[in-house]
Amino acid sequence: xxxxxxxxxxxxxxxxxxxxxxxxxxxxxxxxxxxxxxxxxxxxxxxxxxxxxxxxxxxxxxxxxxxxxxxxxxxxxxxxxxxxxxxxxxxxxxxxxxxxxxxxxxxxxxxxxxxxxxxxxxxxxxxxxxxxxxxxxxxxxxxxxxxxxxxxxxxxxxxxxxxxxxxxxxxxxxxxxxxxxxxxxxxxxxxxxxxxxxxxxxxxxxxxxx
Numbered sequence: 624x625x626x627x628x629x630x631x632x633x634x635x636x637x638x639x640x641x642x643x644x645x646x647x648x649x650x651x652x653x654x655x656x657x658x659x660x661x662x663x664x665x666x667x668x669x670x671x672x673x674x675x676x677x678x679x680x681x682x683x684x685x686x687x688x689x690x691x692x693x694x695x696x697x698x699x700x701x702x703x704x705x706x707x708x709x710x711x712x713x714x715x716x717x718x719x720x721x722x723x724x725x726x727x728x729x730x731x732x733x734x735x736x737x738x739x740x741x742x743x744x745x746x747x748x749x750x751x752x753x754x755x756x757x758x759x760x761x762x763x764x765x766x767x768x769x770x771x772x773x774x775x776x777x778x779x780x781x782x783x784x785x786x787x788x789x790x791x792x793x794x795x796x797x798x799x800x801x802x803x804x805x806x807x808x809x810x811x812x813x814x815x816x817x818x819x820x821x822x823x824x825x826x827x828x829x830x831x832x833x
Contacts, residue, residue: 668806696729751818755810
């Protein structure tokens with residue numbers, strides 16, 4: 624049954640990594656950022672924080688080796704960059720999809736696991752909080768280095784959208800003035816229970832395959 628258990632683990636890892644790529648493609652393009660301005664940044668940050676932490680902690684606890692979360696984040700990054708090639712083939716610029724900066728946050732999760740001598744609960748609480756806090760900060764730096772989203776959105780309208788959903792002027796500051804702070808706060812709170820879920824999924828898989 625060992626081969627079946629390992630196959631199930633690796634299948635879950637691939638599924639989560641692929642889903643994170645699809646989530647990025649659907650919620651990380653310039654239309655999404657342009658239509659909803661900083662509101663979308665918070666939603667995007669929280670979704671990416673939780674998606675990263677559930678798969679990273681599952682994979683890390685499965686191997687028991689600090690550094691595995693960073694490896695998992697690297698897989699997610701490579702998947703997303705490859706998927707961007709599909710948009711590039713359709714005539715869009717290669718930076719039309721914003722690839723999140725997952726790797727530094729995953730490194731913090733690995734560091735927590737290593738510093739606490741492979742303490743699972745510390746990885747869930749401290750590591751999950753660090754991932755939620757740090758990912759919006761790294762993503763904002765990433766966005767500041769990208770081209771003007773409004774310009775790109777008007778120049779390359781997404782073909783899957785109906786005409787009435789054309790880009791609109793972003794309402795910056797309409798809801799709040801600090802999207803990074805709100806994204807980090809919400810991400811820190813939500814990433815901890817999601818990390819616990821990832822750890823629990825690891826336990827359930829072992830029991831199911833026992």
